[in-house]
Amino acid sequence: MTASPRSRRRVLVGVSAVAAVSLGVGVAAGTRITSPEDAAAKTAAPKASQITVPVEKKALSSKVVGRGDASFDGAVNLRVETSGLNTPAIVTGKVPTVGSTITEGKALLEITGRPVIGLAGVLPMYRTLSPGSQGPDVLQLEQTLDRLGLDPGEVDDEYDTDTSRAVERLYEKAGYDAPEPSEPLRQAVDQADKTVDQMKNALRQAKAQLKQAKDAKAKDTSVQQGAVDDAEENLADAQEALYEAEFKAGTPLPVSEVVYVKTLPRRVDDVKVERGGTVNGVVMSASGAALVVTVKVDAQTAERLKAGMAATLDLGEGTAVAGKVRRITRNGDQYDVVVAPNTLTAKQLALFRDANVRVTIPVKSTAGKVLAVPVAALSSGPDGGSRVEVLRDGKVELIPVTVGLSADGFAQVTPSGDAKLSEGDQVVVGT
Structure with a gap:
């Protein structure tokens, strides 16, 4: 059967349409087809670039x-040696407040109505000092008295009359009466004084008897003269004994009335006692x-x-x-x-x-401003020396440098030999 002309035209149009669609699909598919080489090129990481920073001129300081x-500097605990007291160690006054200052030569506390005087020294007060005492603690005392301008005489390790008088002045300066010698020492002075009077009377009597013998034209007055000689010798001995008793009864320094601290003045940090209380161990802590x-x-x-x-x-x-x-x-x-x-x-x-x-x-x-680069810019060369990489005109130059002070992540650098390095040059610190 033969197709009509109209039917043949519809077939031709349909074929043309299919061909056009197929061509479009092919072109679209073609644009999506990539070779392995192209795919690798497109997925590869971008080429690394160098990270640079400028050379700076700055002062460096390591700290x-x-x-x-x-x-407050040098805290110490202060103790008062009360073993020498004959009565309980009752605090009667001068209790300091926290924050107050302990001054050398002043009373820092009052116990049984007597002062505890603060003095500067390294040896603790461990015994009562009195005329005749000897030792390094006496030397320390005299050095202190001399420093305070109280004139202890010759500064040595012997507690003598000059030391006693200087101690009297120490107490006077602190506002207290000087300590009294013990009762036995005072009694010894009284007894020695009476003995001197007795020896003076005996000498007067011996001299009177000698005079009577001479007035009577006695041929032999040797007995009377011997009595005078003996009386004079006894009086000299009695006067020497009186001097010794008076010396020993000079002003003492009781162990309970001084506290030595390494340095003064100091600040009171804490007080361990109160008025009316009994001293037992540490009385206060103090710092510089x-x-x-x-x-x-x-x-x-x-x-x-x-x-x-x-x-x-x-x-x-x-x-x-x-x-x-x-x-x-x-x-x-x-x-x-x-x-x-x-x-x-x-x-x-x-x-x-x-x-x-x-x-x-x-x-x-550094002495003023110097060329400085980040420590990360430094590297070590084949010879073990330090160097930096400088980027100039797109090319990297290796510049040998001498490294100075490093601080705060920077290092002082000085170009070696004929190498050039200036402020603003770009040094490589990474890629």
Whole structure:
């Protein structure tokens, strides 16, 4: 059967439509077909680029930074030796308040109506001193009296009459009567004085008898003369005994009336007694009048520090004050670095007392501004020397350098030989 012309046209149009659709699908599919090489190129990481920073010109300062608690320097416990008292050690007055100052030569407490005078010294008061005493504690006393301008005579280890008089002046300066010698010593003086009077009378009688014998024209007055000689000798012995008794009855220094502290003045931190109470052991604790901050560091850090180094103490908010390292002492596996402010106003003292303080101690610094690069920019060359990589005109140049002070992540560098390195040059710190 033969198709009509209209039927043939519909078939041709249908075939053309299918072909056009197939061509579109093919083109679309073709755009999505990628070779393995193209796929690898498209998924590969981008080529690494170099990270650079400019060479800077700056002052470098290596420092130790830490935090520590503020306190008053050198706390000590004060004890009064009361074994020499014949009555209970009752506190009768002069009880200090916390925060008050112990001053050398002044009474820091009153026990049984008598003062306990604070003096500076390293040997404790362990016995009553009196005329005739000898030893290093006497030497310490005389050195103290001399320092206070109380004139103990020759400064030696013997407690003599000059020492007694200086002790009297010490008590007078403190506002108290000087201590009295013991009753037996006073009685010995009275007895010696009476003996001197008796010997004087005996001498007068012997001389009178000698005179009578001579007036009577006695041929032999040897007996009477012998009696005078004996009486004169006895009087001399009695006067010597009186001098010795008076010497021994000079002003003593009772063991219970002095407390030695290594250094004065000091601040009272705590009081352990009250008026009317009995002294038993520690009466108070005291520290230095100067406020300090103690920072704990390890052994390696301690090796970089020494007494006298400048420091800054800071509470923040504009409270920084200048100070110095006072001392460094070992404390177990660590070291205590004690830093003291140079000066403090009353307001600053109130702020710093018992506060936790930031302490900065410069250890070493450059003399002005120097070329500096980040420590990460340094590398080691084949010869073991240091170098930096400088990016110039898209190319990397290796510049040998001598490394100086390192601080805060930067290092001082100086180009070696004919190499050139200037502020602003871009050094490679990574890729």
